[in-house]
Amino acid sequence: MxxxxxxxxxxxxxxxxxxxxxxxxxxxxxxxxxxxxxxxxxxxxxxxxxxxxxxxxxxxxxxxxxxxxxxxxxxxxxxxxxxxxxxxxxxSAIHPSAQLARNTTIGKGVVIAAGALVCAHCQIGDYAILNTGCIIDHESMIGMATHICPGVRLAGHVTVESGAHIGIGATVIQNVRIGFESIVGAGAVVTQDVDPMTTVVGVPARPIKNAPSVSEFTDLIAPDGRDPMYVSTR
Ligand SMILES: CC(C)(COP(=O)(O)OP(=O)(O)OC[C@H]1O[C@@H](n2cnc3c(N)ncnc32)[C@H](O)[C@@H]1OP(=O)(O)O)[C@@H](O)C(=O)NCCC(=O)NCCS
CATH class of the missing domain: 3.40.50.20 (Rossmann fold)
Structure with a gap:
């Protein structure tokens, strides 16, 4: 090995x-x-x-x-x-309990956690995280350096552009495009396209602000939060 x-x-x-x-x-x-x-x-x-x-x-x-x-x-x-x-x-690291359709395309540096489910003809970009138990339905495109959080459900033909963060437990209906570096709040239900660099929350999801801060996610993985390695490039 x-x-x-x-x-x-x-x-x-x-x-x-x-x-x-x-x-x-x-x-x-x-x-x-x-x-x-x-x-x-x-x-x-x-x-x-x-x-x-x-x-x-x-x-x-x-x-x-x-x-x-x-x-x-x-x-x-x-x-x-x-x-x-x-x-x-x-x-890349793929948990053996994740289920990927045979025709899934996966880039480099991808992490796919336990119980993730990827259906037919999806593309997963470089450095994407498909976190625990998320569902990515058919023909969805997951962009570079995105984070699909635990329990997220994406319907068919969803596009998640690079750098976007889909918060824990969010749902996105079919054919929706999530713009680059956007944030979908925890538990949101996204029923229409989200503009780039926009934060949306709620059911149905509505924008709350542009150019969001990602510091809260940074803190989750870097307790000291001060190290340049963890400063967002946004
Ligand atoms: C959406 C989110 C990024 C907003 O964070 P923020 O920019 O710091 O915004 P605030 O906490 O200041 O909240 C702004 C407003 O949105 C509301 N709000 C925040 N998150 C919300 C959510 N998930 N659903 C509904 N409303 C939400 C707040 O109540 C607040 O409303 P108010 O102005 O009426 O008081 C954050 O709340 C969130 O949901 N993060 C996802 C976390 C996640 O996915 N964790 C898993 C990591 S693996």
Whole structure:
């Protein structure tokens, strides 16, 4: 099995480690996290080997692959660029209990959590997260660096543009397009297209603001919240 690093030792990092253990496709050798307080500690048994500055050093030990386990969409994308510039292979993690239609197309650096269900002819872009128990129905397109949160239900032919966050338990009806870097609030029911960089909430979903802050998601995965690794590129 190929040795891999997990970038991000927060809550999402723990989820990704668990997926990798279940999938048995890669051998996780350690986390990297720019939060120096975590360096040298073990998270769920796996050591935190250092931060992003240690990539080159670790490469000399023969590690050439990594997965990005950071919840913030912009940061995931930026870390992907960084990994590529260091010539690292970017791998995906798919929980064995997830069910994917045979004709699903999946990009690099994708995380698909336990119980996710992807129906026929869907495309999943690079660095997307399909979180626990979400349902992506037929012919939906999930853009680059998006986060489809736990329990989300997307009907058929939904498009989620890059950087969008579909909040926990939200529902999106068929043929709807969610604009880039938009946020759909927890539990919303989206019945019409959402403009780019717009936050919508409620049933039916209505906009509350533009150019939303993603800091709350950042805090979920980076308790100190101050580290540049976790600052949104938005
Ligand atoms: C939508 C969301 C991003 C808004 O966060 P915010 O920009 O900080 O907005 P605020 O908390 O200031 O709320 C603004 C208004 O929207 C309302 N609101 C916020 N989230 C809402 C939701 N999910 N459903 C309905 N109303 C909501 C608030 O009550 C508030 O209403 P008011 O102005 O009448 O008081 C956030 O509430 C949310 O739902 N996040 C999703 C979290 C998630 O998916 N977690 C899973 C991670 S794996």
């Amino acid at each position: 190929t040795d891999i690093l997990i970038l991000g030792a927060g809550g999402h990092g723990r989820v990704v480690l668990d997926i990798i253990h279940h999938a048995r496709t890669y051998n996780p050798v350690g986390f990297l996290d720019n939060n120096a307080a975590l360096h040298g500690r073990r998270i769920d048994g796996l050591p935190v080997l250092g931060g992003m500055n240690d990539l080159e050093k670790l490469k000399t030990t023969g590690i050439r692959a990594a997965i990005i386990a950071v919840g913030d969409n912009g940061v995931r994308r930026a870390l992907g660029d960084q990994l590529e510039s260091h010539d690292f292979e970017i791998v």
